[in-house]
Every structure is written in C-alpha cells, then in structure tokens.
Amino acid sequence: MLELGVSSDGSRRVERYSIAHLPREAVTDGSLAKPEVVENAMREAWQALNTRTRSIAMALPASAVTAKKLILPQDASDADIETQAISEAHQIVPFPMEEVTLDFQVLGPSPRSELDNEVLVVITRKDRVEERVAVAESAGLKTVIMDVDTYATLHSFDQVSFQFPNGGKGQTIAIVDIGHTTTHVNIMHDNQPVYQREHPFGGQILTQEISRRFGLPWEEAEDAKCKGLLPDSFEAEVLRPFLDSAAQEITRALQLFFASSPQQHVDHILLAGGGSLVPGLDEAVFNKTQTSTIITNPFAKMAVSSFVKPKQLAIDAPSLFVACGLALRRFDPE
Secondary structure (H helix, E strand, O other): OEEEEEOOOOOEEEEEEOOOOOOOOOEEOOEEOOHHHHHHHHHHHHHHHOOOOOEEEEEEOHHHEEEEEEEEEOOOOHHHHHHHHHHHHHHHOOOOHHHEEEEEEEEEEEOOEEEEEEEEEEEEEHHHHHHHHHHHHHOOOEEEEEEEHHHHHHHHHOOOHHHOHHHHOOOEEEEEEEOOOOEEEEEEEOOEEEEEEEEOOOOHHHHHHHHHHHOOOHHHHHHHHHHOOOOOOHHHHHHHHHHHHHHHHHHHHHHHHHHOOOOOOOOEEEEEOHHHHOOOHHHHHHHHHOOEEEEOOOOOOOEEOOOOOHHHHHHHHHHHHHHHHHHHHHHOOO
16 A cells, blocks of 8 residues: 655655555455455555555456547547447447446547547446455445556556656657566557556466475465575575566567567566566566666655655565556546
C-alpha cells in the first residue's frame, strides 16, 4: 500500500507505504482463491501504513479485462459512447451483459481523422470487481477507483520518463514488470503505448529452485530469497541460471513484439516489479539484449515524508511501480 501527498511547493510526496506478505495461492489466475487471506493481508498493510485514509484505488490484472479502441465522432456524447461500448461488448464477451461491467476513456483525437476521437473501452466480469471491493470493505476500506494494472504501470511511467532522452519522445521503451507469477510487457513508442502482453514468468521460479536445491519449504525459501540468507553455492548453482533464463524470457518477449510491429528495436528496457530486485538482473538483460537497461524508481523526483526511510524506499521502489500508478490517481482532474 502506498499513500502519496503534496509538498508545500506543490510537488508529489511519498507520505507512507507498507508491504504485507500475501501467502502463496491466495490469488490464482487473477482471482481471489482465498479472500479471507487477502483480506487479512490488506488489513495488515493498512494498519502498518498508520494512516487515517480509508479510500483506496485497486487494480484488476490485465488478464481479467478485454480492451478495445473505438473511433467515434468528436461530438459524440457520453451516452452515445456508452451505447457504442455496450454494443461492442455484446460482440466480444461470451457471457450475459448483466454479468459485465465496463468503462471508457476518451484518449484524444484520432491520428486518422481530425473529426474523430479515439475511445478506449475496458470490459470485465462484474464478479471480478465485486470480489475485490468486498474484500476491501471487509478490511474497513472503501474502493473509489478500480484500474487495470497495466494502465497503472503506464501512469507510473510518467514519473520516470525524465530519465530518457527528450523525456522519451521519439524513443521505444519496453517496460518489463516482473511479478511473482507473471511478467507484464508494456512497450511505449513516442510516449504512447503500442504493445502489451503477459508472459507466464515470475519471481516464483527462483523461489521454486531455491526450495528444490536446498530442501527448504516454500515459505522459508521465499523468506531466505528476500533476506539474502542463502548458502554460498546459491549464486553459482541457482542465481546465475535464473538470471540467464530471465534474460532469455525478456529477449523472447521483445522478439514477439518485433514480429507484430513495424518497430524492430527498442532503445531502452525499464525493469519493474518485485522480480527486478534480483541482484544482477539488469546486467544480465543488458548483456543478452545489448539494450540500455535500468531498474525503475518512480519516486526519484518525489519528496519523502518523515514517516518514510529513503534508503529502504529506494530498495522497495520497483515493487511499488503499480502501486505508484494507482496512488497517482488521486491527482486526476475532477
């Protein structure tokens, strides 16, 4: 959980953050397999945050939504757009409309016609939203925004674009968000999203190998990985093979992008997510791809409150990339 605020000079400020352990199998394929366990973790994180704020923004996994861009006249009203969005949903979702929830966002003028707008429509099953809202409510929290994790990632990217030449303009940048079980690849060209894809690869693979090689139960292996409490043979026997495998997976992900896009190279790779914290991953990816590779810190230009330890925040920052994108939603125009 992450709370952002505003400094006296109007700049963004990290007020508080907390990270709670979520046991394995509590969430499976984007669904809350054990809602009571998720609720306990959410309550623990909120209590550790030590805040009065109870309004939250959450995200659905990209795998739980269907997104489509529509081209509609610029003078189309919200009612017109909603009617068209519902019509599209009828055509692309395989379940009854009463089980569907959708929303739309006008992205701006269509590059093909000055008289039209691009409109992004996002569709999901109602129960996917309701189960998350219910768990938050049980933990004493009120959900005011339901986003999608990949869009939150893109929102967070605005905080790091200054690191790239011309603020990312004219550049092709691959955001590789490595989670526990899934890696999200978001590719930006000229600061606009052009490609998104999920890959079944994550930090749990390293945990599994630690567990197998050193005979540790899963939870102990995960704890030892996070705290660096592993035998001397870990680097040669487990870490290096994992780094090679991760770099190969990222290379394959980029090749899939090249196969479906006029772009045939990326200028930079931005690593995010808890999986990016594995020591040496950025170097392994650079060696494999020969592409500039950096680990993200969306708080690099933000102030930090007295409740936050700057050194620890710098360590945890890549894990908070999606959370940052969600927390930034509080600054959205009304």
